[in-house]
Amino acid sequence: MSEVLDKLYEIILQRLEKMPENSYTAELVKKGKGYIARKVGEEAVETIVASLYEGRDRFISEAADLMYHLWVLMAVEGVKPEELYAELKRRMK
Numbered sequence: 001m002s003e004v005l006d007k008l009y010e011i012i013l014q015r016l017e018k019m020p021e022n023s024y025t026a027e028l029v030k031k032g033k034g035y036i037a038r039k040v041g042e043e044a045v046e047t048i049v050a051s052l053y054e055g056r057d058r059f060i061s062e063a064a065d066l067m068y069h070l071w072v073l074m075a076v077e078g079v080k081p082e083e084l085y086a087e088l089k090r091r092m093k
């Protein structure tokens with residue numbers, strides 16, 4: 001459905017499996033689901049602030065941070081992108 005998001009999810013799963021030293025994803029996962037969930041909230045707030053006050057480029061950057069952290073949380077939850085796509089498709093009118 002989305003090549004980039006699917007690829008990102010694959011890479012995140014690889015990091016979860018291998019937990020390499022220099023990986024931000026591995027660091028997030030070590031801190032636990034609660035920490036990752038809070039990061040999603042923090043990035044959402046930063047996206048809101050960027051949208052209201054910081055301009056288009058900052059908005060794109062913060063929205064990308066938000067998507068990445070949401071994708072890590074999905075991986076930790078064991079929810080695949082296809083499941084999210086299916087839910088969105090189900091809602092389509």
Ligand SMILES: N=c1c2ncn([C@@H]3O[C@H](COP(=O)(O)OP(=O)(O)OP(=O)(O)O)[C@@H](O)[C@H]3O)c2ncn1[C@@H]1O[C@H](COP(=O)(O)O)[C@@H](O)[C@H]1O
Binds near residue numbers: 011
């Ligand atoms: N898409 C991303 C991505 N987006 C944002 N970030 C990181 O998310 C963080 C967001 O910035 P913040 O200021 O909120 O966080 P911080 O202060 O760095 O970290 P905290 O101490 O607050 O957790 C930055 O450190 C970014 O580097 C990402 N880190 C990794 N990826 C992708 O994830 C894949 C795996 O990366 P690694 O796990 O690092 O190998 C790679 O293919 C990357 O493309």
